[in-house]
């Protein structure tokens with residue numbers, strides 16, 4: 323029996339990955355698999371491991387730069403309804419890794435729970451937000467998803483499912499150490515709040531985002547990590563005069579210098595060249611080595 327016949331979820335062969343990346347860049351995946359549930363996912367992993375086939379999990383594709391050559395292996399998307407479930411009991415929210423932050427917020431707005439508002443507008447899935455420890459910096463203070471995590475449910479390479487408590491996870495600025503697992507979901511711990519205050523904070527975060535970020539063309543948010551809370555990569559790149567600079571179809575945003583836009587059918591190689599030029603100039607001008615926030619997939 324062919325291995326693929328055992329799987330219940332959706333399988334697509336030679337699937338263009340640009341469809342799943344917010345950047346609209348990237349070659350084909352040998353296989354794209356959307357498991358129906360955890361057992362289906364485990365069956366796929368066991369096969370991949372036995373046959374030494376590489377795999378990679380993609381969330382909403384809002385922080386990944388996919389190579390023009392694509393990915394030779396299985397790309398896993400937790401897009402089935404099973405991975406998008408959400409339940410709320412008292413102040414604990416249990417959400418699947420495939421659920422979008424937007425849907426999480428929409429659901430939480432029906433309650434009087436608070437503490438998650440800073441996530442407003444981050445176009446992530448729960449899985450991607452946990453792996454990247456997504457968040458915002460406001461008035462010199464960082465707010466990240468790790469602040470509200472209670473437990474994370476993961477699947478390891480051996481096919482074992484278990485929960486990891488918040489204090490056992492190595493959360494850091496835009497990093498979590500969770501990328502060695504497949505994140506299946508999480509429990510978030512929130513506080514009770516006043517509805518009008520919650521709605522106001524959500525509005526404020528949306529406003530802040532519209533002021534700061536560029537939505538005019540496909541992009542994957544901030545390319546580089548900020549060197550510190552007080553020193554933004556965008557400011558350093560701007561000071562080097564990169565706003566509006568382009569390479570092939572990729573261009574540094576005129577609004578936010580840490581955003582690269584796919585303004586005209588950019589290739590991953592255009593973006594990478596632009597990133598290298600930026601890093602070199604920032605290093606020469608400020609003696610600072612910028613580090614990528616985005617994840618490169620090849």
Ligand SMILES: Cc1cc2nc3c(=O)[nH]c(=O)nc-3n(C[C@H](O)[C@H](O)[C@H](O)COP(=O)(O)OP(=O)(O)OC[C@H]3O[C@@H](n4cnc5c(N)ncnc54)[C@H](O)[C@@H]3O)c2cc1C
Pocket residue numbers: 344378379380381382383384385386400419443444445446447448449450451452453454455456457458500501503504505506535536537541542543544617
């Ligand atoms: C317009 C725009 C604005 C943005 N603003 C912000 C912001 O304010 N703050 C911020 O932090 N980020 C921001 N981002 C970046 C991005 O949204 C975050 O990094 C987000 O956490 C990525 O989530 P994702 O689901 O898209 O993950 P992807 O981009 O699909 O994947 C990111 C990484 O997570 C891994 N991953 C995803 N899901 C799983 C899983 N279930 N199990 C294991 N690994 C997984 C992938 O393998 C990859 O390594 C922005 C992006 C855009 C396009």
